[in-house]
Amino acid sequence: MPTLGVNIDHIATIRQARRTVEPDPVAAAVLAELGGADGITVHLREDRRHIQQRDVQLLRQTVRTHLNLEMAATDEMVAIALDIKPDYVTLVPEKREEVTTEGGLDIVGQLERMNEVVDKLQSADIPVSLFIDADRAQIEASVKTKAQFIELHTGRYAEAHNEANRQQELTVLSQGAEQAIASGLRVNAGHGLTYWNVYAVACISGMEELNIGHTIVSRAALVGLERAVREMKQAIRGEL
Numbered sequence: 001m002p003t004l005g006v007n008i009d010h011i012a013t014i015r016q017a018r019r020t021v022e023p024d025p026v027a028a029a030v031l032a033e034l035g036g037a038d039g040i041t042v043h044l045r046e047d048r049r050h051i052q053q054r055d056v057q058l059l060r061q062t063v064r065t066h067l068n069l070e071m072a073a074t075d076e077m078v079a080i081a082l083d084i085k086p087d088y089v090t091l092v093p094e095k096r097e098e099v100t101t102e103g104g105l106d107i108v109g110q111l112e113r114m115n116e117v118v119d120k121l122q123s124a125d126i127p128v129s130l131f132i133d134a135d136r137a138q139i140e141a142s143v144k145t146k147a148q149f150i151e152l153h154t155g156r157y158a159e160a161h162n163e164a165n166r167q168q169e170l171t172v173l174s175q176g177a178e179q180a181i182a183s184g185l186r187v188n189a190g191h192g193l194t195y196w197n198v199y200a201v202a203c204i205s206g207m208e209e210l211n212i213g214h215t216i217v218s219r220a221a222l223v224g225l226e227r228a229v230r231e232m233k234q235a236i237r238g239e240l
């Protein structure tokens with residue numbers, strides 16, 4: 001079975017909604033690890049809409065499992081990664097106006113830049129993963145970069161409208177994983193995975209790690225709400 005990288009971006013989304021100090025992503029990472037997370041994933045976006053650079057610095061010092069830094073392949077982000085030295089970097093495409101990551105990286109169309117960034121990071125002992133669609137040409141180009149990993153974008157599978165479409169997208173993911181592993185790449189997957197759709201992806205042969213965030217933070221908000229309200233009643237009564 002693949003390991004679980006817990007993406008805690010949306011803990012920071014709640015904090016940034018008020019620009020306050022809670023909830024703290026560092027505390028969230030500790031709790032995720034206590035719950036069995038095999039790794040912690042954060043996406044430091046150029047617009048800093050959720051995770052901040054300080055969070056990544058603190059997480060580097062506190063995460064006991066491994067820290068996966070998702071980032072765009074920009075000079076600014078490469079400099080941050082070289083300074084903080086996460087356990088691995090996942091290069092992702094990024095658009096300021098997007099609600100979340102749309103599609104995978106175009107490795108074919110920017111092979112020279114990808115080669116340069118992968119080489120800079122891996123020469124500093126930071127393994128690189130490329131977040132791509134399970135597309136034959138993108139996988140072939142990823143091999144050329146010498147990145148150690150790819151992360152297959154599971155968004156289209158997660159958004160499938162019916163069972164036939166879901167099976168079709170699952171086959172695309174399985175075939176992509178097979179091609180990548182046969183070419184020497186290690187394979188992770190993520191985006192849009194939920195408690196209801198994760199199992200089929202977890203069963204893909206050779207899958208190493210699943211990075212999952214939004215559904216876990218969403219569920220945490222609901223399963224923790226009753227206790228949170230009970231504790232506020234205690235606080236109001238001066239009992240906390």
Ligand SMILES: CC(=O)[C@@H](O)[C@H](O)COP(=O)(O)O
Pocket residue numbers: 007009043045070092099100101131190191213
């Ligand atoms: C790369 C990816 O699929 C996710 O990590 C996603 O980017 C999380 O960050 P956002 O929710 O800000 O898109």
Ligand SMILES: NCC(=O)COP(=O)(O)O
Pocket residue numbers: 007041151189190191192193211212213214215
């Ligand atoms: N790379 C995918 C990830 O880290 C989490 O994506 P999501 O579960 O928040 O959609």
